[in-house]
């Protein structure tokens with residue numbers, strides 16, 4: 001369930017021309033890979049005050065002008081306020097939110113000490129412009145009259161000017177009603193990051209609606225993000241459920257600086273409303289108590305009979321399911337697995353995935369080496385459903401699937417025991433050149449067979465939902481074993497999946513955004529991406545490249561030069577026909593229209609049989625399925641999805657997509 005919503009996040013990325021902006025249209029989810037001059041004028045964004053777009057980025061405050069004399073330059077660029085908002089409201093609670101963006105802050109003068117004032121990511125109560133006098137230290141959020149209250153808003157500030165109330169001129173803060181009194185602030189000095197360096201800085205902000213914590217990480221674009229600030233916040237106390245999200249920035253009256261935003265991904269995954277349910281249950285309970293006191297003698301007899309009956313039924317039900325699950329996969333005790341993995345020690349840690357950490361272990365009784373997956377969040381579903389899912393996963397057997405050996409569910413601990421794979425996951429091999437072509441071809445064939453089994457051969461069609469190199473494990477012989485199937489369903493409401501958004505975007509089929517339903521065809525799409533990565537030896541970085549990698553393969557295909565994109569590290573030692581067929585299969589699998597994608601059976605045949613005819617492939621990249629959101633769509637309106645119009649569009653002569 002959760003991953004389906006997650007798939008939604010990734011959503012439909014609408015690619016206009018290469019290098020043009022990319023937007024995800026779903027009320028709570030969108031992505032801008034870059035910005036074009038039209039971003040501010042075509043309704044994709046609301047740009048207010050001094051904000052403009054162009055050259056691939058948003059300029060919240062003016063850029064340094066080369067022309068003109070210095071006094072007019074100063075008068076035009078000081079005391080500016082820019083605000084850019086996503087035009088539709090988004091729901092921020094109850095939800096898990098993750099947003100990542102890249103900023104570039106450049107002082108106009110060499111001496112940056114006095115330049116300011118900074119920028120912020122803001123959740124605003126409405127889509128109005130910044131207050132007129134919110135320049136300078138107010139960062140476009142308050143003016144004198146609203147400072148101290150007046151707006152329901154929350155912002156993560158990147159403050160570059162040291163005011164008398166500030167920690168320094170290089171800090172991150174969380175601000176709600178007062179700029180002089182932030183909820184939290186943290187200098188970036190210790191992280192070695194200089195906001196005013198003019199370098200690209202990636203900022204990631206997560207809010208976990210379960211734990212009510214906000215997490216801020218920052219890093220120079222080419223290096224790892226560092227966690228800089230965690231703070232406990234209850235969003236419902238601060239902002240309405242439906243807000244406008246965007247950026248503000250300001251300059252003061254001394255030295256200005258430019259504030260640019262280069263890309264932006266925002267996702268909000270709704271959570272079930274627990275508190276409301278609880279109060280409802282509470283009220284019902286109160287009424288029942290009152291009634292029960294009056295009718296106690298009668299009710300007591302009836303209730304005790306009923307209790308006995310349901311308890312017996314539930315117990316029998318779970319017992320029979322447990323038996324079935326135990327039949328299919330071994331039940332381990334927590335103690336057994338803890339001993340097998342040396343108490344889940346760091347030395348045994350094989351990796352961390354979306355659902356938890358994986359440890360290498362040796363089962364003492366059998367001496368068997370296994371991989372133990374320790375699920376990090378507790379499953380939100382009932383015991384009955386859980387056992388049913390274990391049965392489903394345990395039942396699936398194929399030489400190219402990672403086999404579930406056993407499981408353990410004690411208290412809050414949930415552990416799954418799998419076959420141990422000596423060579424780890426496929427993602428570690430991509431871009432290294434260590435696998436020769438035969439091995440790569442074998443891996444892709446194996447992965448295709450696993451998907452064919454899941455889709456067509458295992459009884460009920462089973463959709464994997466998360467096909468990507470991280471989930472393809474390699475045994476000692478470099479044979480592929482697809483892992484993590486069924487986990488999405490097993491762990492409903494699993495939040496940590498959002499933390500690896502960039503690792504999942506790009507593998508998700510475009511139609512998932514509006515249907516929200518993972519299908520065999522959406523797995524086929526993800527498989528296509530893996531084929532391109534493995535054959536070209538390139539790892540996808542969605543946030544930075546968006547669709548450009550896939551575009552480049554299409555371009556080579558159009559020029560009849562597909563083989564040029566085959567991994568250079570193979571040093572031309574590969575079967576040209578096989579490589580070409582693989583790439584064409586990859587492209588065909590990634591057709592934006594799911595109806596045109598090949599089925600896994602066809603794909604397996606092509607990989608296994610050199611005489612199997614290829615599917616037809618258009619000469620140029622088919623253009624995306626365009627989704628337009630009707631203007632009446634509101635984020636809180638659950639029927640909005642019904643108003644989405646879907647139509648395969650063709651590129652018009654100016655290269656732009658036709659809006660439906």
Ligand SMILES: *[C@@H]1O[C@H](CO)[C@@H](O)[C@H](O)[C@H]1NC(C)=O
Nearest residue numbers: 068069070071072073074075
């Ligand atoms: C600079 O421009 C301002 C207004 O645009 C003008 O008043 C001033 O005379 C100019 N100064 C110089 C040195 O050209």
Ligand SMILES: *[C@@H]1O[C@H](CO)[C@@H](O)[C@H](O)[C@H]1NC(C)=O
Nearest residue numbers: 065067068069072073075076
């Ligand atoms: C400053 O703004 C004025 C009008 O607002 C414009 O005519 C002038 O060219 C601008 N000067 C610079 C240096 O951008």
Ligand SMILES: *[C@@H]1O[C@H](CO)[C@@H](O)[C@H](O)[C@H]1NC(C)=O
Nearest residue numbers: 110111112113114115254255
């Ligand atoms: C930079 O500017 C600040 C304040 O305007 C000043 O105090 C400092 O001396 C300047 N530093 C340099 C190296 O010019």
Ligand SMILES: *[C@@H]1O[C@H](CO)[C@@H](O)[C@H](O)[C@H]1NC(C)=O
Nearest residue numbers: 129130131132133134143145
């Ligand atoms: C802000 O400025 C605009 C245009 O200059 C003006 O119409 C508006 O009344 C001002 N708002 C406030 C609150 O002063």
Ligand SMILES: *[C@@H]1O[C@H](CO)[C@@H](O)[C@H](O)[C@H]1NC(C)=O
Nearest residue numbers: 167168169170187188189190
């Ligand atoms: C961070 O570094 C700047 C410049 O070196 C310094 O002025 C400032 O005081 C430092 N901040 C903290 C909190 O130490």
Ligand SMILES: *[C@@H]1O[C@H](CO)[C@@H](O)[C@H](O)[C@H]1NC(C)=O
Nearest residue numbers: 215216226227228229230231
């Ligand atoms: C914030 O929390 C995360 C996860 O709990 C942790 O890894 C990180 O070190 C924390 N960061 C700070 C600055 O406390």
